[in-house]
Amino acid sequence: MGMTSLMAESVFAAVFMDIEQAQKVLCPSADGFELMPLSWDDNQLATLAKLSDTRVPRHFNPKCWRAMAGGRAVGWVLSDRVAGKYDLIDYAAGFDAQGVAMGIEILAYRESHGAEIRQTGWRKQFVGKKGSAAMRFPDDIRNISGATLSCQHVTEGMQRLSAVVSLLTAGK
Amino acid sequence: MIKHTCIAAAVLLVAQASYGQTNSDVAAEMKQLRDELRQLRLEMQALKSQQNAKAEPVPAAVVPASVSPAMVSAVAPPAAIQEAAPNAVSLFGYGELNMTRPRHNAADAVATARRGVLGFGYRFNDRTRFAAELEIENAVVSAGDQGEVAFEQLYVEHDIHEHLSAKMGLFLLPIGYMNETHEPTRYMGVHRNLVETAIIPTTWREMGLGLRGTSDNGLRWDAGVVTSFDLTKWPTDSAQTKESPLGAIHQEGQLAKAASLAYYGVLNYDGIPGFNIGGSLFQGGIAQKQTIPSPNASVTLAEVHTKWQVGAWDLAALAAQGRFRDVGAFNASANGLNNPVPDQFRGWYAQAAYRLWRQGDYSLVPFARYERVNTALSFSGLPVGLTPAVDPDTRVWTVGANFYLHPQVVLKFDTQRYLNNSAYDRLNLGLGFHY
Numbered sequence: 001m002g003m004t005s006l007m008a009e010s011v012f013a014a015v016f017m018d019i020e021q022a023q024k025v026l027c028p029s030a031d032g033f034e035l036m037p038l039s040w041d042d043n044q045l046a047t048l049a050k051l052s053d054t055r056v057p058r059h060f061n062p063k064c065w066r067a068m069a070g071g072r073a074v075g076w077v078l079s080d081r082v083a084g085k086y087d088l089i090d091y092a093a094g095f096d097a098q099g100v101a102m103g104i105e106i107l108a109y110r111e112s113h114g115a116e117i118r119q120t121g122w123r124k125q126f127v128g129k130k131g132s133a134a135m136r137f138p139d140d141i142r143n144i145s146g147a148t149l150s151c152q153h154v155t156e157g158m159q160r161l162s163a164v165v166s167l168l169t170a171g172k
Numbered sequence: 173m174i175k176h177t178c179i180a181a182a183v184l185l186v187a188q189a190s191y192g193q194t195n196s197d198v199a200a201e202m203k204q205l206r207d208e209l210r211q212l213r214l215e216m217q218a219l220k221s222q223q224n225a226k227a228e229p230v231p232a233a234v235v236p237a238s239v240s241p242a243m244v245s246a247v248a249p250p251a252a253i254q255e256a257a258p259n260a261v262s263l264f265g266y267g268e269l270n271m272t273r274p275r276h277n278a279a280d281a282v283a284t285a286r287r288g289v290l291g292f293g294y295r296f297n298d299r300t301r302f303a304a305e306l307e308i309e310n311a312v313v314s315a316g317d318q319g320e321v322a323f324e325q326l327y328v329e330h331d332i333h334e335h336l337s338a339k340m341g342l343f344l345l346p347i348g349y350m351n352e353t354h355e356p357t358r359y360m361g362v363h364r365n366l367v368e369t370a371i372i373p374t375t376w377r378e379m380g381l382g383l384r385g386t387s388d389n390g391l392r393w394d395a396g397v398v399t400s401f402d403l404t405k406w407p408t409d410s411a412q413t414k415e416s417p418l419g420a421i422h423q424e425g426q427l428a429k430a431a432s433l434a435y436y437g438v439l440n441y442d443g444i445p446g447f448n449i450g451g452s453l454f455q456g457g458i459a460q461k462q463t464i465p466s467p468n469a470s471v472t473l474a475e476v477h478t479k480w481q482v483g484a485w486d487l488a489a490l491a492a493q494g495r496f497r498d499v500g501a502f503n504a505s506a507n508g509l510n511n512p513v514p515d516q517f518r519g520w521y522a523q524a525a526y527r528l529w530r531q532g533d534y535s536l537v538p539f540a541r542y543e544r545v546n547t548a549l550s551f552s553g554l555p556v557g558l559t560p561a562v563d564p565d566t567r568v569w570t571v572g573a574n575f576y577l578h579p580q581v582v583l584k585f586d587t588q589r590y591l592n593n594s595a596y597d598r599l600n601l602g603l604g605f606h607y
Contacts, residue, residue, distance in 0.1 A: 016334050085264065086262050086264055086291070086293045086301075086303055087262055087293065087295060087301070108298065110295060110298060110301065111293075111301065111303075111329070113352075115337075115386055116386060116390075116392060116442050118386070118388070119386070119387075119388055119389070119390050119442060119443065120388045120389065120390075121389070121390050121442075121443045121444060121445055122442070122445050125445050138446070138481060139483075139484075141445070142445035142446030142447075142481055143445075143446060143481055144442045144445070144448070145349065145353075145440075145442065145448035145479045146349070146352060146353050146440075146448075147442075148353070148358060152579065
């Protein structure tokens with residue numbers, strides 16, 4: 001694991017929820033979470049962009065944990081960071097072992113504008129969706145008036161995480 | 173133990189490095205090793221604090237058997253998985269350029285770089301931040317031009333707790349749709365709609381304190397105490413006040429008279445994704461304790477709005493009504509007789525947009541909007557026979573399309589038809605972007 005990332009995490013502590021809390025909420029059946037550092041080269045980033053149908057940031061670097069229950073993998077939790085209107089949004093998402101989204105939690109939101117994405121109703125839209133094609137904005141994931149940029153960017157982030165999970169579950 | 177292993181490894185490396193090398197080479201490598209050791213020490217401290225915070229230690233990196241390194245490789249080198257710390261400084265903004273050609277008078281066609289806005293922010297910590305938007309209108313600002321430079325916003329924001337934040341400074345009031353969200357990519361049509369220009373004076377900013385609260389069930393409320401309008405700015409010529417009564421007497425944080433304050437409250441419901449409904453009420457004194465004939469004059473603006481995105485449709489409606497009170501004495505004065513202050517002004521619009529086509533970043537969204545506006549509905553305080561006739565409502569159809577090259581870049585085209593005065597009919601072209 002990149003220790004520098006741990007430092008960054010400790011300096012910019014989660015405002016609303018830390019990752020341990022999010023893991024329990026997103027994957028309540030798990031009794032442990034195993035950290036899985038991920039990395040990819042430019043070609044692999046291009047593949048992720050195609051799979052997710054989004055523009056993958058150059059420094060796309062989500063953290064990934066495998067959720068375990070009784071020694072068996074039951075899902076995945078990933079955390080990432082996207083831009084809001086003015087500033088960054090930290091969020092985490094849970095997926096079951098088949099890659100179906102189980103939920104999304106906002107860990108840190110650094111501006112009041114667009115903070116409505118923390119609302120349960122908006123976040124629930126992702127639950128049960130599998131694959132980035134099922135999470136298109138604003139067709140599958142609806143907008144919140146006045147929070148368009150936050151909604152769009154978090155949705156695109158979820159599409160990327162969903163693409164990563166689809167690769168993990170497919171073992172490609 | 174890790175620490176001891178690292179030190180031992182460093183010593184071994186130094187020993188190897190010194191063999192057959194010059195002193196300067198060794199010194200350079202020593203420096204590099206010192207830096208690496210310092211980095212390792214910092215990382216170990218971070219790891220230790222992380223472990224202390226958990227009931228169980230973080231397991232070492234795990235490579236699932238099913239994951240092939242061809243696509244997702246585990247145990248990446250630290251540099252590859254290093255996470256960039258959020259930058260405390262942020263830059264943002266938007267631009268809009270347009271051309272307008274009256275349908276029946278081509279000689280009056282005008283093209284202008286309507287607005288260029290540079291926004292910047294700085295985050296002091298996770299709870300406190302600053303944001304500003306500096307706007308240049310119509311490209312050039314000089315004594316001989318019509319351009320304007322203005323701070324649209326200049327405020328500090330602080331999160332009091334998870335669901336409550338406060339803004340202090342010069343900020344946009346959260347009234348209507350467009351006042352806070354007026355980037356050209358965010359609205360339909362080349363020009364901002366008439367209601368949220370003539371009745372709600374977008375971009376309407378005041379100085380003061382505002383609170384915003386949100387709840388998980390979709391309710392969002394805003395309330396604040398801010399500066400108000402200044403009746404002494406009411407012009408004797410009606411051209412400007414007919415365009416926007418409040419726009420004619422706004423203060424915009426420029427040496428604003430602050431003897432009479434204003435209060436606002438806003439409630440929005442966003443609990444159903446794609447659906448919004450809300451309303452707002454603004455009330456403020458406008459006499460500013462000046463020695464004028466109407467020392468208790470005030471203004472009230474009430475507004476309701478709704479938006480519904482269903483399928484490829486985006487439907488919106490908004491209605492606003494303003495009322496000036498206690499302006500009779502002002503109207504009976506010399507200033508008021510030339511251009512009386514109306515008792516009421518109001519307007520509403522309904523708009524339907526449909527995303528007809530989308531491919532990648534491209535999309536085409538035609539729309540139609542109907543608006544009805546009247547900026548001077550009735551007058552009081554005027555002597556019999558001097559009360560001006562009330563103009564009929566301005567009724568406008570705007571039909572056109574937004575063509576997005578990217579969600580943040582839009583080309584616009586529309587035609588506007590003024591039902592009760594075809595002299596205002598026009599064709600509009602525009603380019604807009606935000607970043």
